[in-house]
Amino acid sequence: MPEGGLAIQTRGLTKVFGRQTVVNGIDLSVPRGSVFGFLGPNGSGKTTSIRMLLGLASATSGEITVLGQQMPKRAGTVLPRVGALIEGPGFYPFLSGTANLRRLDSADRFARTSTRTARVGEALERVGLTHAAGKKVRAYSLGMKQRLGIANALLTPRDLIVLDEPTNGLDPQGTREVRNLVRSLTAEGTTVFVSSHLLAEIEQMCTHAAVMRAGNLVAQGSLDELRQAGQSRVRVLTPDPGPARRVLAELGLAVEVDADGRETHPLDGESVTAPLDAGNWVDGPIDAGTRTDRPLDPERIVAALVAAGVRVRGFAVERASLEDLFVALTGEGFDVAQ
Template structure:
């Protein structure tokens, strides 16, 4: 087995990653680029191919085509070298129900050839404390709530120091307090230098937790990058209310702006008609300043009775990319 190429700056990199089940493409030519040290949200509606992609990243499923590099090493050729540096919670945790939380972690830790037995007890205790389960360490897992099992699964992923943590729907079943605890835990790990890859269908979770994101839809990657850039990539609508519609359209035309067709469903307003202009691209938004539009209108004698700037929300942007809705709350 070769070492594979080292990829500077990226904790996860895929090229043309695909997975087919018969004639159906569950994952279709995905090119992921996850920078080191980021909290990277892997966002998409349920069934969009997120978990299948994660299973291929971790060597749990064979890819039909494409390549995977994890922590600078080609997968799955370097599986045994890379996976000890990766913690993962995929498709929900599975534990021995009649053992306690602490006993489960002891057994899982002892199964790894890379751990030191002499420090096991302290490491288990620290992992339980980090996820807020120290009070339930001696309780049998069958008595745990779903949220407690989720946190125990994250504790298992944190038993040893990790360079990369992969979490598939980590807040499933958590109440709002548990969700905040996981969010704070992820942030603290990121501050310590761990790269966090979080798969979720919850837009609010990604929006509050992540620095970067990728969006999946029907097995395809439709967008990725810093979250700030994804927010800015949406359209902006300028909405003008004026009794001087004809003159306003002339001014907008001179500025290179094309108003939307009037909405026949809108009733006439006392202050005049509403004229809307959509700026689709970031270049348009940078070139057209709302205050300049108002200044040109006023200088031309157009009476401006109302003016609003409506920016596309992150939810609107993702729905436009996927054609499907996202859950925006727990």
Template sequence: MSLSTDATPAAAPTAAGVAPLAAKAAGLRKVYGRTVAVEGIDLEVPTGSVLGMLGPNGSGKTTLIRMLLGLTRPSAGTAELLGASVPDAVANALPHVGALVEGPGFHPFLSGRENLRRVAAAEPLLTSAQIPGAVGTALERVGLTHAADRRFRGYSLGMKQRLGLAGALLVPRKLVVLDEPTNGLDPAGTRDVRRIIGELHAGGATVIVSSHLLAEVEATCTHVAVLQSGSLVAAGELRSLLDAGTGGLVVVTPDVDLALTTLRDAGATAFRDAGAEPAVVVSDGPAAPEIVALLVRAGVAVHEVRRRRPRLEELFAQLTEGSS
């Protein structure tokens, strides 16, 4: 399943008028013994998009990410990263990719700054003279300057996660891949990750982020890919997927009780909206013009009628409910 490119303004068209891809999977499959971790996934990630990769534990998110990065060889299928074939030519793309996958791994007896300097020394895009400045900037960006000279073994889970994120941001990247980046972070840390993703997107970078925090994905991502039991069940531009959801109608009215009685007597499924304004939600029943006419005839003051767009949490539940 391909991702729509309708809402990716940062993606520049190619000569053929088609937006370039930051990553691509074609028929990717991974089998461990008798366990199928990923089953035949087709996925295209447009350049400049922020893709939220969603799915319950064991859905195949991390395995898919590892195959895209060349860390795990697929049992079948092909992958591309920034136009380079994976894994054969992935070395050409990796200097332009920052990744935090399955938690950071650092030396426990070195400080955060010393650990980051070791990571920076392996960066082909950094000269020796640039390393101190790059390390300092990355530490400041993730909010770790105050703890930079403490030993890593004394870091909390959230601080370790921040240091791993700093390692992914040592140099400007074309693609940043973050596997559960808010794991162990407090609300302030989660806001920092949201800010960093926004900065990367504004700068034209592509971001792939897997997360269990659906509200954060909805707030930061332009596209989503939903995995379940190793299969891709939906993918696309987030706004389009939400607009296509069966959210029903919202009727704004001060006569909520009368509206509910009228609609239910007509066989519609209606309930009081939980929002701040007085309104009812009609999730099933007659067509919108008939609903309005029905309410007006009953003396209900109808101030506004609009389509109700479901939240990502509702869409996710619809897509994964009942899947094996």
């Protein structure tokens, strides 16, 4: 298996329930070693996709490769290397946390019996449940069950861990622990596939992401790539909006007529904005060696403005946040697309 290949790859993955297409021909590419965020509003087909990846539901059409092997045909050899938390934890309420993990571990024929007790203990410790290990799961809080679910995914060393909404029901403290856990997993070389409807969560722990909307995959790539797909813009604060607009237009920027209504301090004058194409200037740290003078490098815009006598009181290049992108891709508010 090639190192640095894909941990998950799907081609034209489709799921139809009755007349409703829940997942519509998605092509996922999850690089090995990445923390891959699978984003989308509720009901956009994330969990159904995950169920298909794990062989729980059959695909209506399309191909799935997980860890280099066909799913669901090779489920028997693939799944032991995959840990999963799928749509919330599921446990026997009448058994203790330890007994639940032992039960699921013994269902895995590749898991060694001799190390079971040690592995169960370790997994519980990793999610901070050692003190509640002997308690019946019935008495667990939602957050504790969620932790136990994550512990189950960690029972044996895995190559891929799939976490569906891992921070559901967790307090902020628990959410941070999950982030740390994911970080430590990637340090061990595990690929982590996290689904979430919370952008902030993905932004904080992922290296790559894909965005689902109404069963379609609308964006995919590394976080940087995604950010660049969004529109950056320059914002000039000046008491001379007229000349400022003219200068920007001369530089070839499409000045936005309707300023976005952002409040400015009266002393700063008006805000003039124009979208800035990422290709026209150098993003990221500017290294003297690679520096090239391009007409739209921000500093040249400022120079042009000042040369034209515009009183520049503020200047900023605003990068599109992932949130803008997410909202642009998936729509705003509660109007979950059908």
